[in-house]
Amino acid sequence: MxxxxxxxxxxxxxxxxxxxxxxxxxxxxxxxxxxxxxxxxxxxxxxxxxxxxxxxxxxxxxxxxxxxxxxxxxxxxxxxxxxxxxxxxxxxxxxxxxxxxxxxxxxxxxxxxxxxxxxxxxxxxxxxxxxYILEMAIFRLRNKISYEPVGFELLDKHFPFSELHKLYETLYGKEIDRRNFKKKFLSLGILKELKEKNSGGKGRPGLLYQFDKDKYFQLKKKGIVFEI
Amino acid sequence: MxxxxxxxxxxxxxxxxxxxxxxxxxxxxxxxxxxxxxxxxxxxxxxxxxxxxxxxxxxxxxxxxxxxxxxxxxxxxxxxxxxxxxxxxxxxxxxxxxxxxxxxxxxxxxxxxxxxxxxxxxxxxxxxxxxYILEMAIFRLRNKISYEPVGFELLDKHFPFSELHKLYETLYGKEIDRRNFKKKFLSLGILKELKEKNSGGKGRPGLLYQFDKDKYFQLKKKGIVFEI
DNA sequence: GCAAAAGTGTTCCTTTTACACCCATGC
DNA sequence: GCATGGGTGTAAAAGGAACACTTTTGC
Structure with missing residues (x-):
């Protein structure tokens, strides 16, 4: 049967x-x-x-x-x-x-x-x-990063803001205004600003940041939406 | 081996x-x-x-x-x-x-x-x-309908605008201003307005609409994003 | 003529974009 | 002191939210 x-x-x-x-x-x-x-x-x-x-x-x-x-x-x-x-x-x-x-x-x-x-x-x-699988994965990552804070999983625990910025520019394949991006990202309230500065590299050293996972989940529970 | x-x-x-x-x-x-x-x-x-x-x-x-x-x-x-x-x-x-x-x-x-x-x-x-599977599916549908025009797959080929409106209200679980919704949706340019009116039902009969799939794919190719 | 739903436009507010000047560091 | 990148604020534009009155139909 x-x-x-x-x-x-x-x-x-x-x-x-x-x-x-x-x-x-x-x-x-x-x-x-x-x-x-x-x-x-x-x-x-x-x-x-x-x-x-x-x-x-x-x-x-x-x-x-x-x-x-x-x-x-x-x-x-x-x-x-x-x-x-x-x-x-x-x-x-x-x-x-x-x-x-x-x-x-x-x-x-x-x-x-x-x-x-x-x-x-x-x-x-x-x-x-x-x-084909890889193309789909790239597409998904590009998308995902726009509505969930997964970008941090590709960065060091402590990172200068410019790296986050460059990551988004790379994935979106276009320039994003540095100041507007920072304003928007910081206004989400999910980044901890550290006292440390970025050592090495050219130009003025920037402050390091860290993803505040707890804060993110608090905000998420309240229904606040990540979008960048 | x-x-x-x-x-x-x-x-x-x-x-x-x-x-x-x-x-x-x-x-x-x-x-x-x-x-x-x-x-x-x-x-x-x-x-x-x-x-x-x-x-x-x-x-x-x-x-x-x-x-x-x-x-x-x-x-x-x-x-x-x-x-x-x-x-x-x-x-x-x-x-x-x-x-x-x-x-x-x-x-x-x-x-x-x-x-x-x-x-x-x-x-x-x-x-x-x-x-669990069902919950995930509901979640997905709610989301999907916000960035892709899948709602029409749940409606008759010809539908009064109010049905589309009600569908979104139902899925989003909240009221959506009728006028703003209509303005926004029509501005996407993916709906054909028909000559027919909705028969039966109470109140003033509304015009029927139809999803214009070709137009949608044209616009999509141009990089225009559906979002509602 | 009354109830029910459809059609339409304007104002206000929030969000996004565009953009320029000064500052800290390495060489 | 110059090149390089970091930090910050403001004004204009666009998009979204709030909202009211008129019209068409059935009963």
Whole structure:
């Protein structure tokens, strides 16, 4: 009576974003060690084990393949076209992740022959439908940053205002008036101004700031909307 | 060498929304015919066949279980907690769908003992984690309607302006000034005003309107943003 | 002619944009 | 002392919110 369903395998993939003010937005890719697409760059990922959550699978695979631990992880979309993997039917739950600059170091391992950061403007050819996944992730990040304070996940804990500003300019792909941006962002009341100043670099050193997570959640509970 | 992965089953579920001005937003649920949760209301859905796309699986299951055909379908989120199904590990790709009032008629079939519309304010107890899925779908719909013109998928092809207005009031859960709303919406330039007037009903009959999809996509291509 | 809903315009206020000058530091 | 980037305020413009009166229909 029960219909016999041929099995479908399930994997997770993760688009990991990093940011450096002078290099822009980068994505962590691995070079595949096995066929199909052996030697081609791909988004890290792998099979989900039967007793682990999807998020756990993502974190585990990222650690195994690239040695990285991310500080922000969110589901992006599930890709399930019958022919997206040439071997067999695979449904992949894609995530995107953000990492802070101080854990930028990666080391290839496991199924990866290499692991490297690529600027999102200069991507190599990608395996499977990973180009499409990556594009969707970039689109999502651009959007997300406009209505949720996720940008901080790409910055150091303490950062000069100019880095936040540059991050938004980079993601929006256009110039944003420095003064108006600062006015608006500060008026949200979710940044702590620190006593420290930014050392090194040219010009007048600016004060450092820190994201005030508690304040943000207080305001959010009150129904105040982040929008930038 | 290859690790043996115990299999995970994959299903699709669909939160189907309908709207009637005097009844508000409703959701289509089915009464389960089998265990687990036999006799409990649930979101329609089922297993994905190995050679069909996820969207196809959703449409097929909806047709089988409830007899309905939807005119808008979008992926919501993938739920994959190890214990979300008491029998075995199941990852479910959830969708949400919108139907127009004229195909509101449903007939239970297949695995469903019953299929009924429930107002989203008066939901019964639901099987599995379906309450959570439904809440997420409602949240998503509320949001979506603010930045994409999906509201029309819940209205008849020709509708009086008041219905569009009421739909937004219902979803936003608050009053919206009728005149400002109309001014803003019409200024988007994506509505065709028809010669026909709304027949029946109380008060002065209003003109009927129609969503101008072509115009919308033209404007979208130009970078003009829908926001209401 | 009364109740109900639709059509329409103006004013006020808030938010956004545009823009310029001075200040602190490194070399 | 000069180049570089940081800090700050104001005025004009645009967009959003508040609001009232007239018109068309059914009963």
């Amino acid at each position: 029960a219909k016999e369903y041929p099995r479908i395998d399930i994997t997770v993939d993760a688009v990991v974003f990093g940011y450096k003010p002078d290099e822009g937005i980068s994505v962590l890719l691995i070079k595949r060690k096995k066929d199909p697409f052996k030697g081609t760059w791909a988004i890290p990922g792998g099979f989900v084990e039967v007793d682990e959550s999807l998020e756990h699978a993502v974190s585990r695979e990222l650690k195994e393949e690239t040695g990285i631990e991310v500080n922000y992880l969110e589901q992006l979309y599930t890709f399930g076209e019958p022919k997206r993997d040439p071997r067999k039917r695979i449904v992949s739950v894609a995530y995107y992740a953000l990492v802070k600059p101080d854990i930028y170091e990666v080391h290839a391992a496991d199924d990866a022959e290499g692991a490297e950061w690529f600027n999102i403007e200069k991507l190599p050819k990608l395996a499977f439908d990973h180009k | 290859a690790k043996e992965y115990p299999r995970i089953d994959i299903t699709v579920d669909a939160v189907v929304f309908g709207y009637k001005p005097d009844e508000g937003i409703s959701v289509l649920l089915i009464k389960r015919k089998k265990d687990p949760f036999k006799g409990t209301w649930a979101i329609p859905g089922g297993f994905v066949e190995v050679d069909e796309s996820l969207e196809h699986a959703v449409s097929r299951e909806l047709k089988e279980e409830t007899g309905i055909e939807v005119n808008y379908l979008e992926q919501l989120y993938t739920f994959g907690e190890p214990k979300r199904d008491p029998r075995k590990r199941i990852v479910s790709v959830a969708y949400y769908a919108l139907v127009k009032p004229d195909i509101y008629e449903v007939h239970a079939a297949d695995d469903a003992e019953g299929a009924e519309w429930f107002n989203i304010e008066k939901l019964p107890k639901l099987a599995f984690d379906h309450k």
